[in-house]
Amino acid sequence: MVVLFAAVMVHLLRTYGHSPGVWVDTLIENLFVEDCLKHSKCTVVGAGATVGIFHSAGYFNWRALLEWFGWQAEGTFHVFLVINALGVVLVALAARRLSGPFAAGIAAILMTMSIGVPTQLDVISDVVPMPFLGAVFLIAALTATSNPSLGMTAMLGLIAAVAGNFYATGLLLGVSALTISLGQAQRRWLHFFIAGLVFGIATFSLSPGTWLVNAQVMRVKRVGNANALADHPVFSIFMVKLAMLAAVFWLLSWVLRSSHRRSLNLLAAIFLPLLVPIVLGSKFGRLDPQPKYVAHVIAAVSVAIAIPLVQIGAWLGEALVALRPTIGRQVQRVATLAAPYAACAFIGSGLATMDEVASNQTILPFKYQDLSAAEQALAAHGWSWEKAARNLKAVDEMVRRSAVRWVPEWPKTGQTDDLERAYLLKVPSPMVPRPLPATVSEVRHSNVETTLVGFTCSWIDWKSFRVCTRTANGGSDTCVDSGLPANPEGHSDYDLELPGMPKLDARSRETQIMTIHLNLTPRASCPEEWIYMPRQPGICLGRIVGVDGSPAQVESEGRWVRLKQSEAGAPTPKEVAIEWELGGPNCTVEYRGYPPFFVEGDPQSAAFLAMTLERQWEFR
Amino acid sequence: MTPRRLWTFLLIVAAILACHPKPKLKSVRRVNDHIGESFKRLVDEHRFANLLPPGWTVDHFSATGERLELGLADTSGGIHSIELLLTAPPEPGADAGTPAVVDGAGSIFQYRFLKRGETPEASAALMAAAGLIDANTPDTAFTIFTEPPPPPLPPQLAMGMSVSKPVALLIATIESLIIIAAIVMAIVIPLRRRPGED
Numbered sequence: 001m002v003v004l005f006a007a008v009m010v011h012l013l014r015t016y017g018h019s020p021g022v023w024v025d026t027l028i029e030n031l032f033v034e035d036c037l038k039h040s041k042c043t044v045v046g047a048g049a050t051v052g053i054f055h056s057a058g059y060f061n062w063r064a065l066l067e068w069f070g071w072q073a074e075g076t077f078h079v080f081l082v083i084n085a086l087g088v089v090l091v092a093l094a095a096r097r098l099s100g101p102f103a104a105g106i107a108a109i110l111m112t113m114s115i116g117v118p119t120q121l122d123v124i125s126d127v128v129p130m131p132f133l134g135a136v137f138l139i140a141a142l143t144a145t146s147n148p149s150l151g152m153t154a155m156l157g158l159i160a161a162v163a164g165n166f167y168a169t170g171l172l173l174g175v176s177a178l179t180i181s182l183g184q185a186q187r188r189w190l191h192f193f194i195a196g197l198v199f200g201i202a203t204f205s206l207s208p209g210t211w212l213v214n215a216q217v218m219r220v221k222r223v224g225n226a227n228a229l230a231d232h233p234v235f236s237i238f239m240v241k242l243a244m245l246a247a248v249f250w251l252l253s254w255v256l257r258s259s260h261r262r263s264l265n266l267l268a269a270i271f272l273p274l275l276v277p278i279v280l281g282s283k284f285g286r287l288d289p290q291p292k293y294v295a296h297v298i299a300a301v302s303v304a305i306a307i308p309l310v311q312i313g314a315w316l317g318e319a320l321v322a323l324r325p326t327i328g329r330q331v332q333r334v335a336t337l338a339a340p341y342a343a344c345a346f347i348g349s350g351l352a353t354m355d356e357v358a359s360n361q362t363i364l365p366f367k368y369q370d371l372s373a374a375e376q377a378l379a380a381h382g383w384s385w386e387k388a389a390r391n392l393k394a395v396d397e398m399v400r401r402s403a404v405r406w407v408p409e410w411p412k413t414g415q416t417d418d419l420e421r422a423y424l425l426k427v428p429s430p431m432v433p434r435p436l437p438a439t440v441s442e443v444r445h446s447n448v449e450t451t452l453v454g455f456t457c458s459w460i461d462w463k464s465f466r467v468c469t470r471t472a473n474g475g476s477d478t479c480v481d482s483g484l485p486a487n488p489e490g491h492s493d494y495d496l497e498l499p500g501m502p503k504l505d506a507r508s509r510e511t512q513i514m515t516i517h518l519n520l521t522p523r524a525s526c527p528e529e530w531i532y533m534p535r536q537p538g539i540c541l542g543r544i545v546g547v548d549g550s551p552a553q554v555e556s557e558g559r560w561v562r563l564k565q566s567e568a569g570a571p572t573p574k575e576v577a578i579e580w581e582l583g584g585p586n587c588t589v590e591y592r593g594y595p596p597f598f599v600e601g602d603p604q605s606a607a608f609l610a611m612t613l614e615r616q617w618e619f620r
Numbered sequence: 621m622t623p624r625r626l627w628t629f630l631l632i633v634a635a636i637l638a639c640h641p642k643p644k645l646k647s648v649r650r651v652n653d654h655i656g657e658s659f660k661r662l663v664d665e666h667r668f669a670n671l672l673p674p675g676w677t678v679d680h681f682s683a684t685g686e687r688l689e690l691g692l693a694d695t696s697g698g699i700h701s702i703e704l705l706l707t708a709p710p711e712p713g714a715d716a717g718t719p720a721v722v723d724g725a726g727s728i729f730q731y732r733f734l735k736r737g738e739t740p741e742a743s744a745a746l747m748a749a750a751g752l753i754d755a756n757t758p759d760t761a762f763t764i765f766t767e768p769p770p771p772p773l774p775p776q777l778a779m780g781m782s783v784s785k786p787v788a789l790l791i792a793t794i795e796s797l798i799i800i801a802a803i804v805m806a807i808v809i810p811l812r813r814r815p816g817e818d
Contacts, residue, residue, distance in 0.1 A: 035782075036788050037785060040785040041782045041784075042782050042783050042784065042787070043782050045781045045782075061789070061791050061795070062792040062796070064792060065788075065789050065796070068789055090806075093807070133799070136799055136802050136803055139803070139806040140806045142806070143805065147809050152805065152809075155805060159799065162798050162799060178629070179629050179630075206791055206795065207791075209781035212781075273630075276630070469682075470682070476679075476680040477680060478682045479680070479699075510684075
């Protein structure tokens, strides 16, 4: 088991590295953790889920505990990897107890294949501990049924309560605890009562606010997240397919009167309370099924498939022995001895990584270590947190927010020049031109990817600008003054727009035309200003519509404008207007209530950044 | 445990869920395109011109969901804006926005100045213009949705239900201890027999 743990850790570290990815939910979680540790205001309600309820308060407190111990982003990430590896070991242990080392190896491989991006293991999120908690529940359930005691039954209720307060689907383990207690050979109603009582009291006690608020929520509105923006057919989820296969094996075990049918009953009691509602809920239009919902049953499903596969293998082995007794027995002996080590080698070599994992990844996603490296480069450049909050730009708004919010070591004071901009890019290493311009710093580098920070000297001061909006089908502009605040408060990022920026209901079909009017400040240190509007997925597609109210200087259908400080007699450009169609095909989920990304600055720097963005996209 | 027991239990759970009363669906109303027609008619009939101080004009008007916004331009080109928020619910429990600061109210909308510190002249003009819109908004200017649009992420951060840091860390420690104890118990207690074996 120690070897297996090491093999899984090697696999996880090779696949996901040592640093968590940038993820919107992590930022929301961080707000809860910060509220708890800095302001002693720790939630007992949790965060809102897409299905309309609140959950995860127990998890937030646990994350606060980890940070209190000093495990911040990367420390917490390593804890998550360790508990997932431990979960695989527990699953192997359960399978070994039920059906021997072969089953242990197969279950470990299945579990390792099933955790990963679908369970958000590449980031920090409340889903990540769920496969581990499911494995703990499984091993405890196995003990509770093989050595029935009220103490162990109560323990099942407690684990389910912890799981339910980590992530809402964990509540279904409460149903499993009741089902398993009802299956005890003796005093089953007492076991049932104890499991229910302990589960109910513990679930409520660990985060009472969650359940008080959810009771209110369920009283006034219909809960569900069907017709979500991204549709996920239920049977496209790998773990749902495996769970269906496990259900088939469970039914067959009774038809064929297999000796393992009672073991499979225990496992079915864990995965059926999830499988039945997720299939029915998605079929009847109440639920948008997602891979993360099934995280807590991965352990049970892995074992439920491993046991029948071993049984089938045993039948084949017996057939081989019947045909070729000598060879058959040798094969059986070698296979039995080698199975655990083969499984460890298979996992450790990374063969248990599914293609699905890689295909789910955004190409070159940012990790915490990129942000931390960028912070060091900017701090060395004299940048303070306040300056970064206003002047750091990234293609993905979540990357910008994460750099400002997540990295803890930003200097509190520094330069006050609000006309200098920094652009954070991550690009494939082979396409980085050498030598780099003097205004570009390479902050992280590997053979595969390079993280760059490019500085520009700009004419735009983001402290104030004017935002005008109108509906796409006509109407007059509604204009308000806006600006990037000097000291933005963390919660303002959460589900809120920058003051003055329009709100966008991503589900509405109505589009809005937003025009941002930016004042220009030409000066001797930057006699020219270029503005470039990138056209690539992930960026709100915008266009420059005019300079000082005239479209004369705008090039390439709004993609470029090249401005020069006035020479004798020529007028000085004072304002540039840029327009986006919010809610349109290229600016819906990309818009986050913040001015969308574009490049602005001195010609050399702007041209380099524009070329890098375009080449990066072509390279991909 | 036999499948019969398992199925019986699942059936009981299903029956309880089936009997659970369905939550009542809320109705909400939102302004529709007719509000624009109604506004245009007021402009065409010079109803605002008769109401506003000399030289003042309507600068902009917009309508989205539960709110309208009207902007007036004064003689020096300064813009004064007022927001009209739907307040009268079509049935009890309907979700209609309530502004944080109310500067006035009509039969359909509540009014709120978008900028603090408006002059008495501008305040009077804005209130009069808002009152005119309120009084001339036809019933056809609303669409009632029997199901609300997906609710915005609730303001859980502001719900105020929280505990202090020591209590939260204690809860998290208890959670950790439960999991550690479960693992230790599960590993230490040897299996006497396989599940379900009598």
